[in-house]
Amino acid sequence: MSAETTNPSAAPAPAPTDFIRDIVAQHLAEKRYQKIVTRFPPEPNGYLHIGHAKSICLNFGIARENNGQCNLRFDDTNPVKEDVEYVESIIADVKWLIDGWADHVLGFKAKGAKPAAHTIDGKPDFYLAPVPSAQIASHVSGHLAEPFSASDYFEQLYLYALELIKRGKAYVCDLTPKETEEYRGSPEKPGKDSPFRNRSVEENLDLFKRMRAGEFPDGARTLRAKIDMASPNIWLRDPLLYRIRHVAHHHAGAGWPIYPLYDYAHCLSDYLEGITHSICTLEFEVHRALYDWILEALELPRPLPHQYEFAKLNLAYTLVSKRKLLTLVNEKVVTAWDDPRMPTISGLRRRGIPAAALREFVTSVGVTRFDSLTEAAVFENVVRNHLNTVALRRLAVLKPIKVVLTNLPADEVILCDATNNPQDETPTTRKISLTREIFIESDDFAEVPPPKYFRLKPGGEVRLKYACIIKLDEIVKDAAGKVTELRCTADLTTRKGEANSDKKVKGTIHWVSAVKCIDAEVRLYDRLFTVAEPAAEEDFLKVVNPSSLEIVTAKLETSLATATTHERFQFERLGYFALDAKDTKPGQPIFNRTISLKDNWAK
RNA sequence: UGCCUGGUGGUGUAAUGGUAGCACAGGCGACUUUGACUCGCCUAGUCAUGGUUCGAAUCCAUGCCGGGCAGCCA
Numbered sequence: 001m002s003a004e005t006t007n008p009s010a011a012p013a014p015a016p017t018d019f020i021r022d023i024v025a026q027h028l029a030e031k032r033y034q035k036i037v038t039r040f041p042p043e044p045n046g047y048l049h050i051g052h053a054k055s056i057c058l059n060f061g062i063a064r065e066n067n068g069q070c071n072l073r074f075d076d077t078n079p080v081k082e083d084v085e086y087v088e089s090i091i092a093d094v095k096w097l098i099d100g101w102a103d104h105v106l107g108f109k110a111k112g113a114k115p116a117a118h119t120i121d122g123k124p125d126f127y128l129a130p131v132p133s134a135q136i137a138s139h140v141s142g143h144l145a146e147p148f149s150a151s152d153y154f155e156q157l158y159l160y161a162l163e164l165i166k167r168g169k170a171y172v173c174d175l176t177p178k179e180t181e182e183y184r185g186s187p188e189k190p191g192k193d194s195p196f197r198n199r200s201v202e203e204n205l206d207l208f209k210r211m212r213a214g215e216f217p218d219g220a221r222t223l224r225a226k227i228d229m230a231s232p233n234i235w236l237r238d239p240l241l242y243r244i245r246h247v248a249h250h251h252a253g254a255g256w257p258i259y260p261l262y263d264y265a266h267c268l269s270d271y272l273e274g275i276t277h278s279i280c281t282l283e284f285e286v287h288r289a290l291y292d293w294i295l296e297a298l299e300l301p302r303p304l305p306h307q308y309e310f311a312k313l314n315l316a317y318t319l320v321s322k323r324k325l326l327t328l329v330n331e332k333v334v335t336a337w338d339d340p341r342m343p344t345i346s347g348l349r350r351r352g353i354p355a356a357a358l359r360e361f362v363t364s365v366g367v368t369r370f371d372s373l374t375e376a377a378v379f380e381n382v383v384r385n386h387l388n389t390v391a392l393r394r395l396a397v398l399k400p401i402k403v404v405l406t407n408l409p410a411d412e413v414i415l416c417d418a419t420n421n422p423q424d425e426t427p428t429t430r431k432i433s434l435t436r437e438i439f440i441e442s443d444d445f446a447e448v449p450p451p452k453y454f455r456l457k458p459g460g461e462v463r464l465k466y467a468c469i470i471k472l473d474e475i476v477k478d479a480a481g482k483v484t485e486l487r488c489t490a491d492l493t494t495r496k497g498e499a500n501s502d503k504k505v506k507g508t509i510h511w512v513s514a515v516k517c518i519d520a521e522v523r524l525y526d527r528l529f530t531v532a533e534p535a536a537e538e539d540f541l542k543v544v545n546p547s548s549l550e551i552v553t554a555k556l557e558t559s560l561a562t563a564t565t566h567e568r569f570q571f572e573r574l575g576y577f578a579l580d581a582k583d584t585k586p587g588q589p590i591f592n593r594t595i596s597l598k599d600n601w602a603k
Numbered sequence: 604u605g606c607c608u609g610g611u612g613g614u615g616u617a618a619u620g621g622u623a624g625c626a627c628a629g630g631c632g633a634c635u636u637u638g639a640c641u642c643g644c645c646u647a648g649u650c651a652u653g654g655u656u657c658g659a660a661u662c663c664a665u666g667c668c669g670g671g672c673a674g675c676c677a
Binding site for chain 1: 605607609619640
């Protein structure tokens with residue numbers, strides 16, 4: 001069974017409900033919109049992380065539950081920070097996360113398409129239709145479709161800006177950045193009008209057209225909305241709509257010396273795509289008035305989109321700030337954006353987290369307006385639950401110590417039946433080899449055992465999982481006093497199907513034949529930070545966990561030699577593991593520990 | 604100190620004027636050829652004070668505490 005498929009025996013999760021879904025349901029009941037259209041609008045200036053996963057699941061989930069659509073749109077209005085590397089990673093991450101779950105509501109547009117001009121009741125309008133849902137899959141896979149991009153709307157956005165100027169609702173301002181800041185005032189102090197605020201429509205039109213023609217240097221002028229410099233909401237104090245930047249754009253090319261700012265581009269992009277519910281995080285709450293102002297100022301003919309805000313995800317011991325994640329990459333704290341210790345979607349994927357588990361986690365934390373901090377245990381619990389149903393059980397020894405079963409001939413190979421997954425309704429088995437020399441986990445032996453130690457100790461007995469009970473007779477040490485070998489007697493009558501198979505011992509341990517085994521690099525991960533809220537730290541680099549990665553050469557049962565990246569494994573009594581899709585080379589498997597098993601004894 | 608916004612067990616979240624419930628965490632026990640899984644039991648909460656009401660987590664008032672906003676970032 002692949003970890004990518006959902007367990008058919010699992011009960012379908014109840015449809016989530018939250019205040020945004022309640023609003024959507026009410027709008028549907030009122031027949032306010034024909035179809036619910038949401039959007040996921042990342043800026044391609046970094047990799048997607050677990051916080052984005054929450055937004056993806058919310059937006060795609062709402063589309064999915066209402067037979068709607070969710071557009072993937074790049075909010076690419078700032079070319080100096082953006083890059084195609086990010087565009088590609090974002091598309092891959094979104095596809096992976098929604099695969100088999102919401103691909104049918106993924107909104108893409110026809111390749112190269114731009115908003116089309118048309119008329120509604122005599123009023124001019126622009127609209128960009130998505131690829132029809134029935135054709136999405138074939139068009140996406142055939143590269144006939146692509147994500148939406150705000151930069152595809154630069155022409156329409158420019159036309160709307162001209163319209164705003166004609167309506168006396170926008171003006172060209174010559175204030176320097178510093179002056180603009182001074183004139184804006186502060187939260188407690190009203191701002192004051194720009195001296196350029198009352199330029200004539202003609203002058204504004206002329207100046208703005210020349211800005212677009214590239215006549216002025218970077219930063220020389222801006223286009224501003226004419227609202228209210230004394231507004232208690234800072235974002236209504238004549239916010240900037242356009243700035244001059246003589247740089248090429250990674251998607252739109254080299255034709256634009258002016259670029260729209262977020263507030264101006266976002267609401268109109270939503271409108272152009274026919275978005276009904278524009279869902280974002282709480283920090284945009286104060287921008288909502290501006291979002292509405294721009295759309296209303298233009299008196300657009302179609303129903304307007306509305307913005308709704310929710311609290312972003314905060315997960316203990318992790319960071320979700322693209323800037324800080326970039327720092328971790330640049331400072332080489334991690335190897336890359338997709339390092340398995342990173343909370344990026346690509347990092348989590350590489351670590352072995354199933355998409356369904358990630359989805360369930362970000363959905364289970366709920367959608368509210370309360371700024372919360374979710375415990376790491378919640379995430380870990382969801383991951384373990386998924387992996388438990390899906391993972392193939394295998395025997396592997398991470399830190400081996402040699403055991404000699406003195407009563408077995410050197411050339412004897414005893415085949416034992418091992419269960420592949422006890423959680424299956426009808427579990428299958430495979431054969432593993434028991435030989436005279438085996439490896440056990442060094443943690444499973446103690447010369448001086450602590451109280452209640454169930455594992456191997458001098459004179460004690462343990463069961464070798466799927467095999468027989470062994471008794472420790474002798475501890476062999478080297479000159480330095482280090483234990484090099486444990487000499488034991490195997491009681492073969494305790495094997496399954498033999499006379500004493502029912503004999504109980506307290507401990508059962510995992511093991512691997514010293515002959516029939518393979519070596520493999522195994523990467524053991526721990527949390528990246530030592531504190532629950534690294535983001536609250538003055539310098540988050542100072543709370544990086546120095547032992548977030550431990551690399552060992554492990555002994556694995558031979559069946560693992562043919563492992564594939566789609567399989568998920570439970571190395572019994574150790575944890576869940578997956579092949580590293582990036583560094584594994586033919587004949588040289590590298591396994592990542594996705595997560596350890598719960599260990600109640602360690603407490 | 605201006606505006607916006609929020610406060611339910613340790614954590615997250617439900618209850619939309621009518622029995623404060625669920626999950627995770629924690630504790631105890633059962634089961635176990637994974638000290639896993641599973642199962643059973645337990646612990647623990649409406650920020651405060653008033654008001655409205657037969658009845659308030661929910662409505663109102665005041666207070667307290669938290670988050671957000673002053674990029675030509677998104």
